[in-house]
Amino acid sequence: MSREEAEKYLYYAMTIGEQLLISGAEVGRVEDTIRRICMAYGAERVDVFSITSSIVTTMYGNFGICTQTRRVRGMANDLGKLDDLNQLSRYICAHRPEPSEIRTRLSAIEQRPVYSFQMQIFIYAVISGSFSVFFGGDLRDMIASALIGIVLKLLESFLKRSSLNSLITVFLCCGMGGILANFAVRIGLGHRADLISIGNIMLLIPGIAFTNSLRDLFSGDTITGLIRCMESVLLAFVVGLGFTAANLLF
Known part of the structure; x- marks a missing residue:
């Protein structure tokens, strides 16, 4: 394998690793995937180092x-995409395309279908209303929490277009939800x-991120x-701060 070919295969291995990390994979899986793909194409040794925001790979061989x-910028947990990338990495190691x-x-x-914006709004409403009832709310609290969940999804989408800090x-x-x-x-x-707000809090609490941090540890x-643990704790603190600040107004 020539050096030019090695650079191409390493590029695609890095791309798969990057997408795995963005989709919610643990760094051990990312490093192992990149290593296996490179070894499948004839590398004699592969050193991979990854954290939540960066991947560095050095590949050695006759090239x-x-x-x-x-x-790596940003995280967006997507278990469907994660599974597709895992299947692709296994296919590459087996067939070397x-x-x-x-x-x-x-x-x-990348072009696989995702939930429509309308479906995402519906999911936000269902999650908010369900958790409100789960923690002791009545029918009115559930309806109020579901409606606020819809507002929060619309607000979140608008703010993300503005490229604000997460x-x-x-x-x-959170402030809007509390108000x-x-x-x-x-x-x-x-x-x-409080029972209305708790349904909305469950939309924003970083449960998956905190679980991933423990898994990595x-x-x-x-x-x-x-x-990841510090990011999760900081995000949870901001969630609490937002709802507390809103409650202080009342």
């Missing part, structure tokens, strides 16, 4: 030494603002685990 770095085929399969994964986006959504919950009680739509990826 020389190839190193590539990838800056040409770069053009890998590019085609990656494009197909913490500021969460703080503003609307208290307002709903004032006008008689709901009975308890137990797997021995201490740096990544600590980074």
